[in-house]
Amino acid sequence: MTQPGTALKPGPWRRRTLHTSSVIALLTALPTTLAQAQEIPGYNLYGSPGLIDMPTAGPAPDATLGVTVSRFGDNTRTTLNFQIAPRLSGSFRYSAIDNFPAPGNVDGRYFDRSFDLRYELLTETPNRPAITVGLQDFIGTGLYGGEYLVATKELFPGLRVTGGLGWGRLGSFGDIGSTGNRPDELLGEGGIPTYDRWFRGDVAPFGGVSYSPNKNLSFKLEYSSDDYAQESTTGEFDKKSPWNYGIDYRFNNGTQLSLYHVYGSEIGAQVTLFTNPKHAQVPGGSETAPLPVAVRSPAAAQDLGWTTDSASTTANAKTALKTSLEREGLVFEGLALEPRRATVRLRNPKYGATPQAIGRTARAMSRVLPGSIEEFVIVPVVNGMALSAVSIRRSDLETLENDAATEILARTRILDGYNMAPDPEAGIYPRFTWSLSPYVALSAFDPDNPVRADAGLRLGSDIRILPNVVLSGAVTKKLGGNLDEVTREDPSGLPRVRTDYAKYSKEGDPAIEHLTASVYGRPATDLYSRVTVGYLEQMYAGVSGELLWKKVDSPLALGVEMNFVKQRDFDQMFGLRDYEVATGHASAYYDFGNGFHGQLDVGRYLAGDYGATVALDREFANGWRVGAYATFTDVSYDDFGEGSFDKGIRLSIPLGWVLGQPSRQANNAEIKSLTRDGGARLNVDGRLYEQVRDYHRPEMAMTWGRFWR
Structure with a gap:
């Protein structure tokens, strides 16, 4: 779940956030070019390279980002898929199944979150097929859990043949053997890697063919090894045949539209939108050229x-x-x-x-x-x-x-x-700036409502008394929304440090979003400092201090942050509640090269739990960033609640990439399966690392190609 009120505000990533749109909505407006689209394989109902419901081998072009929405029978799946590296891709999926009486359903509809990984073992050559291994729903309830080994080969231009072996769901029909016992119950809390099930249980073959007479059209036929046993016995899904067939149409902008007849009884449809962070919408940019260098005599x-x-x-x-x-x-x-x-x-x-x-x-x-x-x-x-x-x-x-x-x-x-x-x-100083802009606060994957949002106006201002002393504040006025309509209160074995967000939405209208004084400094060579005091964020007030060590030519940075905060009243005015906590982290940041950045934070979180957060992001020279993180603390899975531990995917889309004009603004979003109290961190604007590293050699070297632009 996106953190309500913060998913579209300045976060720990560099550059400020635009408050007027969500990243997923923006992705739908960013199609690939035709040249890129011709390289992208067909995507299946699960939102990854595949035939219809079954996977195929081979990756998408490096860094391809796809959003798929599919529907057949009682099943609706929304998937975000990213080609993390040339051979490795990952997916996050949010599914809704109607007429499915599983624990936790809402009015007969069951919502499920799942993560996939797939890796290309062998690339296709004239003499051998591509071979890919995949884990489906390897972190989740296990509803869609399955593993596969699949091979795909182009026999002649346009004709591709696929064959594979599946386990779990993909081994539930027409099995030809077994590789041991496999648990089959749904994991109530979800969120835990299901490693005890991987490549265990019945194994079954699947396969199919696709034929593309031209660059836009593809015909598909497949034999599925998924029996849809649970949907057939507990819901209204009626499987009559393992054979599926359909047609894909690829528009010139890359969008894939598909229509299928599946399992002998159902009609299915899907749409997949693609973009690629490596390729700018306006190659080279459209800004005016600089004046030439003046050569001296x-x-x-x-x-x-x-x-x-x-x-x-x-x-x-x-x-x-x-x-x-x-x-x-x-x-x-x-x-x-x-x-x-x-x-x-x-x-x-x-x-x-x-x-x-x-x-x-x-x-x-x-x-x-x-x-x-x-x-x-x-x-x-x-x-x-x-x-x-x-x-x-x-x-x-x-x-x-x-x-x-x-x-x-x-x-x-x-x-x-x-x-x-x-x-x-x-x-030059003091210097006063102000802004009036719309804002959107999003909450996704609530079990009672997949998407909630508030929208309104934000009035903000900064007063820079000195170059390094900043007074900052913002007031919001909600114009509409339903974040405050959360009626159920999820059980938590921890202090409610984040899960009362609906109360903040309901009572905080208007609200003081933040009101702070910050002092930045350079205590010594390679050292940077920040002290921030006041109403730090929507839910907490107090003092935050940070010290960062980073050499200008080093890929490594080390930092420490200490905070003492009290919880704010739900009306987000000047009052404070009784809950207070000292929280902080020691952090290590490392640039691995090739655009991969890692971060490790170890310390105490808002609920008083101790642990660590590990994050890995892939960044591009044009400012795009796609990453994932996971937090593990001393909180038990039972006390944490649904989801078992904090984890999520984060995206940053630079405005300059979209418009072709230089900008330091970006749309930032964090996609979380749930907002829970365990592993929760303070949201403080102006953290040091993202400010500092933009102007150091490793980061500048990555974008130095724009020196003469």
């Missing part, structure tokens, strides 16, 4: 005459550079001139790819600074913290402008910005 490069009147020259350079950077959407904050070096203090509110801001600043400097200045030092600052110092030789800019960006990167030094930023110009 040999005489100008040696002329130090300006130093006899350096004050006047500096004043003129500041004015010219400020004007030039404003045209680029960048903010000039200060400048220090020396005979051979210029250091500029820069704020970047526009460019999601930091090197693009650095490149445009360097070009502007080449056009307005005295010719004798050979070294440009650009110091980007965020919340008053100098995060790095990018040193570029002017002569390299002049000679390499039309070469690959990697050439200038090889000659660029990226240093720690500690004590290197010029003082900000007089009159």
